Amino acid sequence: MGEGLQDFSLDCFSLKGKTAIITGGNTGLGQAYTIALAKAGANVFVVTHGTNWDDTKVFLHNMKGKAEFFQADLSDREQLQKVVPACVDAFSTVDILVNNAGTIRRNSLLEFKDEDWDDVITLNLDAVYFLSQAAAKVMVEKGSGKIINIASMLSFQGGKSIPPYTASKHAVAGLTKSFANELAEHGIQVNAIAPGYFATKNTAPIRSDEKRNAEILSRIPAGYWADPSDLMGTVVYLASKASDYMNGHILAVDGGWLAR
Numbered sequence: 689m690g691e692g693l694q695d696f697s698l699d700c701f702s703l704k705g706k707t708a709i710i711t712g713g714n715t716g717l718g719q720a721y722t723i724a725l726a727k728a729g730a731n732v733f734v735v736t737h738g739t740n741w742d743d744t745k746v747f748l749h750n751m752k753g754k755a756e757f758f759q760a761d762l763s764d765r766e767q768l769q770k771v772v773p774a775c776v777d778a779f780s781t782v783d784i785l786v787n788n789a790g791t792i793r794r795n796s797l798l799e800f801k802d803e804d805w806d807d808v809i810t811l812n813l814d815a816v817y818f819l820s821q822a823a824a825k826v827m828v829e830k831g832s833g834k835i836i837n838i839a840s841m842l843s844f845q846g847g848k849s850i851p852p853y854t855a856s857k858h859a860v861a862g863l864t865k866s867f868a869n870e871l872a873e874h875g876i877q878v879n880a881i882a883p884g885y886f887a888t889k890n891t892a893p894i895r896s897d898e899k900r901n902a903e904i905l906s907r908i909p910a911g912y913w914a915d916p917s918d919l920m921g922t923v924v925y926l927a928s929k930a931s932d933y934m935n936g937h938i939l940a941v942d943g944g945w946l947a948r
């Protein structure tokens with residue numbers, strides 16, 4: 689008793705020597721996760737379906753972080769299955785997986801198109817499952833690892849005009865708990881971040897709708913749309929030794945939204 693108290697140091701937040709895969713890590717919230725993990729010392733393997741990387745490369749170059757960029761459409765199972773082996777080729781391992789890539793389609797329930805349902809579920813849910821399973825196989829061999837899923841306020845609430853998004857984010861919360869239960873005995877923790885309302889491309893349409901924007905702002909106790917940098921400390925915490933006893937948790941970073 690007491691040894692842990694004596695030995696505690698802020699080094700437990702360091703990711704030096706670790707390797708992280710971040711999907712959709714070139715823009716929006718994913719870019720903030722990538723830069724945060726690199727700043728904490730991790731090698732970063734950024735996966736996107738396009739090659740719009742310049743912005744992120746500049747940040748990482750200025751920090752002299754070790755970074756690789758990999759193009760894959762995660763809605764395509766064959767392309768998805770190349771991600772973990774490519775990261776292992778580049779950095780010999782995977783210690784951290786951030787399942788951030790996601791999409792949203794908006795329409796009234798009665799008008800909702802079948803292909804929009806399929807597109808959202810394939811990326812937001814299927815890709816999270818298959819990529820986590822592939823990364824877990826590498827992590828189990830090492831006896832350690834961190835999987836961080838990106839949930840949402842729509843993991844807790846129903847929302848409106850976004851049925852597949854709500855279904856996918858509820859399912860991401862379920863997968864987080866299910867993977868956590870199975871992988872705990874292998875020294876792997878699986879948690880999720882549930883961001884509240886952040887100013888990114890994804891939320892541009894609702895921010896530009898004056899009525900909707902005012903409605904949302906009036907319900908956020910903090911009173912403002914968050915900046916992607918508001919998530920940087922959270923992702924480092926969940927990726928690091930500091931969170932080793934947290935498992936299967938959905939961590940809201942929401943300016944108090946859920947507390948209302």
Ligand code: NAD
Nearest residue numbers: 712716717737761762788789790840883885886888889890
């Ligand atoms: P964004 O639209 O700005 O970025 C999405 C990222 O996903 C991009 O990097 C894009 O390249 C990548 N991507 C899209 N389709 C892909 C595909 N088929 N294959 C590979 N990569 C693909 O979105 P964002 O707002 O930064 O959201 C990131 C995540 O956070 C999503 O899972 C989203 O649901 C979640 N989220 C966002 C908010 C918010 O307020 N912005 C709130 C809660 C949850």
